[in-house]
Amino acid sequence: MANHKLAGAVADANFFEFGRQIEYKAQRYGSSVVLVDRWYPSTQLCSSCSNLQPMSLSVRIYECSACGLKADRDFNAALNLEQYARQAKPIPDTEG
Ligand SMILES: [Zn+2]
Secondary structure, three states: OOOHHHHHHHHHHHHHHHHHHHHHHHHHOOOOOOOOOOOOOOOOEOOOOOOEOOOOOOOOEEEOOOOOOEEEHHHHHHHHHHHHHHHOOOOOOOOO
8 A cells, every 4th residue: 555556556446346245235135226426515415405505524513504404414414315316216237
């Protein structure tokens, strides 16, 4: 990991393997995998009213300026990702 390029290659390989395992487990249990764009603002959206407000990483509690929702930052983000996944189309099974 001392070599920056090597570290990146190892990280890519690990992420590929992680994705492969997620697909495998989902298929095994009859679930589907939904990919979310890396720039989807899951931490900046209000899970109650969809208000979008910027948040610095140090702010750990989401406090919606529109509806007043107050929730743990990560919990709010998890709710947004759940809603995203429910509305998204699952990735088609390419292995038959
Ligand atoms: Zn809100």
